[in-house]
Structure formats: C-alpha cells, structure tokens
Amino acid sequence: MHENAIIQLAKKFPHFHPEVQLGIGDDTAILGPLNQSSLLWTTDLLLEDVHFRRNYFSPEDLAWKALAVNLSDIAAMGGEPLAFTLGLGLPPEMDAAWIQAFFKALQAASEFWQVELVGGDTVRSSAKIVISINLLGTALHPTLQSGAQPGDNLFVSGSFGGAAAGLYCLENNLEGYACLKEKLLRPQPQLKAAQALSKICNRLALTDASDGLGRSLQLLCGPKLGCSILLEKVPCLPELKQLAEAENLSAWPWIIEGGEDYELVAALPPEQCAAAEKLGWIQIGSITPSPQIQIVSSDGSRHPLKETLGFQHF
C-alpha cells in the first residue's frame, strides 16, 4: 500500500475540537487558542517484538492500545484528550487489509475518545512494526504525581496484575483467560475516573500504573515518604487467581510488579475518602512519614517493596 493511500486513510478521521485549526495537509498541524487550559503532552513508542507480537496482537487491538497507553498519561494528569500524531513504520510484507484494519480501528478509537489525528509520518521499516504516538491534552489544573502527605489515603481505579497475567497466557499459548488477555490487549484509560476524582479533591497526587503498582507507589511517595498497603485490598480479576493456581505460581508478582494495567493510583486526604469510594475508587492503604513501602499480607506480615521490585520471596 502506497504512502499516499495511507495518508488518505488518515485524512478520513473526523474533526472534533475547535482548537485544532489545521490537521493533516501542510508542513505542520496548527492548534489554538487554548484559553486558560494548560497543555499536556505525552508520548509512547511501541516496537514489535519488544512491546507486542504480531501473532497475538490484531491490527485492531494494536491501534486501540497504541492510543490507550497515551490517553492513560493524560488521565493521570486529570486532563481531557485533544489531538495526536502517529509515526508508523511498516515492514514491506504488511498488506493493505492489515493497514486498513489498523486505521479503521484507530479511527474508531479516536472517535470513542474524542481525540483528533492531526499529523504523522508513515515510513517503510526494514523488518518490524514501529508505532510512535504523541498526544496532547488539556487541563485547567493538572494533577501531579507529587504532593502526597503522610496520612493521605491511597486509592486505585481498578484491578492489577491482569495485563501481566494476560501476557503470560499469550506467550505460553494458554487457552481461555479472556479477561486477562483483554486487559493486556485493550487497556481502558481511566479518563473519567480521574476527572471525577480531581473535581472532588482539593489536594490530589495521581499517576498511572503503566510500570506496575509498586513503581506507582514509589512515584507517589517520592524519596521522603512511604506507604503501607494491604495486599488483600488490591483488586484483581478472579481469573488471575485461577491462573496462578492452575500454573502453581504466586499471583503477587503480577499484581505488584506487573505493569501495563493502565489503572490509576491516587493519594488524597482522609476527608475525601468517602466521596472517592462513592465514585468507585478503591482504598488500598495510606501514606506514611517514613520512606519505606510496606506491603502487608493477609496474615499481618509486612514485606518491604525492594528497590528492584523483585518479589521472588513472596
């Protein structure tokens, strides 16, 4: 499929936002005015055989995920998505059907999330698929990772470990476990959960768990604070425990270190806990003044989260 034909597919994407003055078709896109909002800017680079494999990622799943992982960063800032660019490297064997399916799904995702495709670069790659998305969003008051205080409560927007367990199933050709696989292939950016929480909190530290719950806790605590979380309070999918049992593995490394769940982790003052719970957020622990991350098992034993996040001993 010729580059011009691909550009024609990209030009079909709809226009949603008056802030996008000019999309595809000149030397650059043009945006503005943005009024009082701050502009949020994020990017993720997805490489074949590093972040995904073609044999279990359909073009539809790949398009969804490439956009979703960037939307998750906008969610983590309490923002609204505005527009994105797509850098796409395609090896010569990618046929028109694959490319059309990818763009059709990307357009559907862009319509679903109301985020406009405004530019990009499509090139022939030598062997592997390359997907580089940059996404701009807006927020009146962006929610940073920093700002948590001792006594703040820790909340999450959903379940953990599913994506890592789904990857395990796909890499090992296990049948079933549809929910786990879906969690990896079709992550759901938590834009509305973040915006709702941001509205009720006068103080809020927020991040997304792209690199795992443990890493998100480190980011929220920073170098000076710590936290204590109750393992049994961390939500996980029923299939995760079934898989762990069937494979005779511990579920906790997936839950704590897994990554790619694209749920959010928040630290907020105790007086906002009830309101957060009403919005569907789930409390898993609290911020402590000493700089150690403690994971408390159901038997009451406490395990420090190691710097390396190696959980071999759980």
Add this chain to the structure above:
Amino acid sequence: MHENAIIQLAKKFPHFHPEVQLGIGDDTAILGPLNQSSLLWTTDLLLEDVHFRRNYFSPEDLAWKALAVNLSDIAAMGGEPLAFTLGLGLPPEMDAAWIQAFFKALQAASEFWQVELVGGDTVRSSAKIVISINLLGTALHPTLQSGAQPGDNLFVSGSFGGAAAGLYCLENNLEGYACLKEKLLRPQPQLKAAQALSKICNRLALTDASDGLGRSLQLLCGPKLGCSILLEKVPCLPELKQLAEAENLSAWPWIIEGGEDYELVAALPPEQCAAAEKLGWIQIGSITPSPQIQIVSSDGSRHPLKETLGFQHF
C-alpha cells in the same frame, strides 16, 4: 546503559521557555499559556537502514539531523521552535559512549535552536535504531503552503540537490565531496530566513523541500495552478556539478527530485521580490495560471514535471 541513566542524560537539557511549565518527570509535560500564538506541531520518524545508516551517520550527526528535519517544518510555517519529545529505540549493542555522544549532540542542538526537550520514551529495540521526534513551535501568523496566485514569484532559500548527491557519495564510498555530505548529514533548518521573509510579505505561500524541489513546487501550485522555473537559476553547490561530471551523471535529478535539502520554497507577490532578494532569497521562476509545472533549460527548451517526478529523459 540502563533506561534510568538515559533519562538522567535527558534531564540535563536546559530550560529556555517560560511556556514550558513542566518537562521530564511526571506522567506528561505541561505547557502554557501560549497567549495569542498558534501552536505548530510536527513529527518525523527516522529508521535505521531506511533513513540513515550507522556506518556513515555518527551519533552527533544523527542527533543534529533528527532535530533539524522537524525544525525545518516549523521554519516552513514561519514559526519559532518551542519544545520537543524524543522517542528512542536502541538495539542492545549500542554502548554507553554512543548514547552519551548522541545526547551530548542533541543537547547542543537543542541549545543552539533554543528548543526544549520536555519528554520522551526510551526503549530497547530488537535490531535497529528508531528515532521519533515530535516538535511544537509557535507562530502569530503561520505561513501555509496554499495561497499562491498566478504571477507570484517563486523563491528558494538555498541550494538544491546537495543532500541527494551526498547520499550518493556515502552509499558509494566516494572520498571527498565534504560539502555534499554535510548537506545530507547536517541540514540547516531555515528558521531565520522564513521569519524574515514572513515579516516583509503581506501574502506568502511557503513550504520546505524535504521531498525535493519538484514536490515542493507541486505543493505550492496545488491542483489549479502551475509554474515555470528556470533550471539555471536554481542554486546548487559547485561540488554537485563536479560529482556529476566525474560520475558521468546528470545533476538535474538530484536537484529537482533529490529531497532532504531542507531548503524552503516560497511564492510571493512581485512587489516583494526586491525585498526578498535583499534578504538572500533567490528567485527561480513564477506561478502560472495553467496547472502545469514547466522546467525551462538554459537552451530555452521546456520540460513538464511529470506526476511521477521521473526525470530519466533530461
């Protein structure tokens, strides 16, 4: 070299613009307010063995070029660069010395062009280097490709064919021809030339010649207009003619179709010609009402620019 060490290199880049509220270190970068300016957004994806080869692109040249090709798009809109993100895929064999040299040169280029690194994504690639840069700039009045009128004069900011001829030298291991190689390895985005021209013109159509002079002329003419250019007026480097003679090749395919010179091509009203020439712009022809691009040789013969830009018959 671990990803965290690479992020530390990126965090050393200096801060220039008050519009960048937050760079690397949270879920997204934060920019704003942008006042009355429009935001310009461009991206280029550079893949090893498609756009460059490691054996003749040093890390320093690669860093410079990756930024320069994006800056050229901002120049083509008459804009000022503001900030950029870097998506970088590095195969496992890239050593610390290469990575440090790349980031040192990228930082030098970012300081030279006053454009801030505000985010990115560094990942391990399986075999080839991947570089994805997105760049934002600003302009009070962006200069579009469209808007040329019959009778407008066509101007260029510099010489053509050098980059393509430089590529020929490097691919064929020819010694010498330093100016041609430099044109490929170290393109100079014409930001100041564009801004100066934009100031003196009440009407201006402008684009960069990343895909060659012929393609730029097609973009400026659009489907309804044409142009006539005098081949001997198109500037080219003396080394280009030396190379063509030594290799017994025609120089014109490089000059018309070559691409990657990153010079600008402008269409502007006759009354601004003298002022444009004073700024160093070079007149090469004019816009005509009939939709055909005519290239006029020194003997007066006229050659239509074919749709395919195939110049085998010159």
